[in-house]
Amino acid sequence: MNLAEGVQIVSFGLLAAMMLGAALGVVLLSNVVYSAFLLAGAFISAAGLYLLLNADFVAMAQVLVYVGAVNVLIIFAIMLVNKREDFTPVPQAWIRKSATAVVCVGLFGLLSTMVLATPWAISTEATVPSGSIVVIGKHFFTDFLLPFELASVLLLMALIGAIVLARREFLPDLEEANLQQTMLTLPERPRELTSAGTNPGSQSK
Incomplete structure (x- = not known):
């Protein structure tokens, strides 16, 4: 998409905030149905980021495959199970939560270091590819x-x-x-x- 630089930055910030909020809701909420719906929101936010990168085919595939198939299948499986048993707290659950938090913080730090250390090549000329489907097809059947x-x-x-x-x-x-x-x-x-x-x-x- 040929958008202005300010519009792209604002759109990227909104989509990134939506994705992070939905991802945190998926992990932190105790209701599984709400987590499944928030997972769909995270997938849609990723599709929006693909649109900002001029990858229209990947964005549509993200919506059709992950939101329309995988996420709907997860919601159907949750609703068909219909488990009515009360949640029993796991003894010493804080150990698991602490280990999960340490792993998540470590991954976040690793990804942040990689993003900051990578020399991103930013070009001033707006180059829009002719068709991402053709490029993806060529890569699929060659490389x-x-x-x-x-x-x-x-x-x-x-x-x-x-x-x-x-x-x-x-x-x-x-x-x-x-x-x-x-x-x-x-x-x-x-x-x-x-x-x-x-x-x-x-x-x-």
Whole structure:
């Protein structure tokens, strides 16, 4: 997008603040449904940052895949589970929280150091690419062909594994046992009434 420098800075600040706030809400809120909705907000903020970088295809893929598929799937899974048990506090939970805080602060410091130490090349000329889809397609089928094919094979294996796990196989032994149990539990009429109904002259004899 060809935006003014001030508009880009303000948009970047708003999107970054939205992403950080949503990410903190995902981690800190105890309600899982609210965390899932805030995760969608973080994904949408990332899509806005991609738009500022003139990566329109990556932004649309971010919204369609992560917000429209992954996040909706997470919300459906949370609502279908419907766990009504009360939350039981974990003993000595402060140790885990402290370790998590130390790891998060360390990662934040590492990323901040990398951002400050990297010589970012800022050009004054506004160069807008002709089409990000064409560039991504060229990179997929030239430089990143092997990782792209490996990811395709991995997704195919995951799809086949999901089909195998979801398919219900009837083993012969179990099937025979179930049939015998079903035959034993079927309601039957008394044999006297059956014989009397089928052969009325048998009782007279």
